[in-house]
Amino acid sequence: MKITIVAGARPNFMKIAPIIDAINFKKNEGIDIDFRLVHTGQHYDKNLSDTFFEELNIPYPDANLNIKSGTQAEQTAGIMIGFEKELNDNPCDLVLVVGDVTSTMACTIVAKKAGIKVAHVEAGIRSGDMNMPEEINRIVTDSLTDYFFTTSEYANENLKNLGVPKNKIYYVGNVMIDTLRKHENRLKQPKVWTSIGLKHKSYFVLTLHRPSNVDETESLKELITKIVTLSNNKPIVFPVHPRTKKMLSDLNLNFDNLHFIEPLGYLEFNFLVKNAFAVLTDSGGITEETTVMHVPCITLRENTERPETCDIGTNYLAGNNPKKLETGFKKLLSNEWPVGEIPKFWDGNTANRIVNHLLEI
Structure with missing residues (x-):
């Protein structure tokens, strides 16, 4: 064959x-x-x-x-x-x-x-x-x-x-979990860990790249500002997608706990995810990895093609709805987030x- x-x-x-x-x-x-x-x-x-x-x-x-x-x-x-x-x-x-x-x-x-x-x-x-x-x-x-x-x-x-x-x-x-499982013991601490002074389960990881979130500068600014406001001053590490970088250059987002960094390789990025307090993302694939690693994840989309990560995993679908974001952060910061299970197979x-x-x- x-x-x-x-x-x-x-x-x-x-x-x-x-x-x-x-x-x-x-x-x-x-x-x-x-x-x-x-x-x-x-x-x-x-x-x-x-x-x-x-x-x-x-x-x-x-x-x-x-x-x-x-x-x-x-x-x-x-x-x-x-x-x-x-x-x-x-x-x-x-x-x-x-x-x-x-x-x-x-x-x-x-x-x-x-x-x-x-x-x-x-x-x-x-x-x-x-x-x-x-x-x-x-x-x-x-x-x-x-x-x-x-x-x-x-x-x-x-x-x-x-x-x-x-x-x-x-x-x-x-099949993405095959790759994660194969390399989980090889995850690598990125340089930003020490340069920012990160600590285990004490920071957020943020990723944004979908047009619905990044194509309008004002709505992007409002979304990031809302996340920073709700973060309880925990560090937010934001590996910036090239698409998003172009939009951010027009904004003036200066927050002490918001750290823009270059995109990371697979081993370094998943090290950050595994050790994060929570992840905020509009990526579908990341919600799969957070579910398997039992890391709380707020999805900044109105829908998901991976509903199993919400129903039995660690994912919460918030879109960019301020009230849903507030609900998600309240659960996170009050330790009410469900542990979640790993889907079959x-x-x-x-x-x-x-x-x-x-x-x-």
Whole structure:
């Protein structure tokens, strides 16, 4: 079996790394399975350096389509043209896509038109927010996918409601947690720990990058000011996404306990998260990691495609609603936050389950 695995952005590599490990394990046992890793180049990321791949033991791509930035249509078209040539030059039995970036959708379309089966890892998740490009990517991808690998019962039900046959849905768990579990003992204290004078469970980690939060300077200023006001003067460490940095340059946010820092690598960032009093974020992936690490998390979005992190995990959905934010901080500061549980199959063995199913298929 020859599998073409697609990655379009930095988080995708962290999702496919354990799958590749599992494939290599089977291959070393003499089983007929192999892969080709294709990076579409959808997100040009200077952090996709040698250090990134070496730090997490992620294999380098066999091919890079070098699509880079552009409008949604430009990126989609560029990926489709490049990936069609890739499949023509390097035939395979199956295309495996992960997540919900534009590359996920575009490569799925190309594969299906070429008569190649598609497996989607993280299938079935939905936010219900059609203003998110990712939601459109999810819907289109799952309308064409042949084999659905899911992270939760919610995803299973979403797919069943769409008419997906039960025998095409494989409830395997969360592959991002495989990466976290593999590297949890290697998390690395960043320099800001000592330069700011941070202490265990005594600070907040803040991340913001979604357009709904960062595209309007006044609302961004109001949100950050509200968070600082509610923080009880605990340090707030804010690794600034490049998108957000452009917006912050126009604001005058000078608070003694608010610390803007450069983006961190995986090991350093998750060290901060694991030792934080709480996390404030509009990232979906971080809510998964906080749930597994039992760290309280306030999500600064109106919706989530990962409701299990709210229902049984450590996540609270506040949006940028001042009253909901106040409620969340009140629970935090009065030690009333629920401990939370880890969802089923978020155990570090998801990739093994995926590859076993692929071999059965």
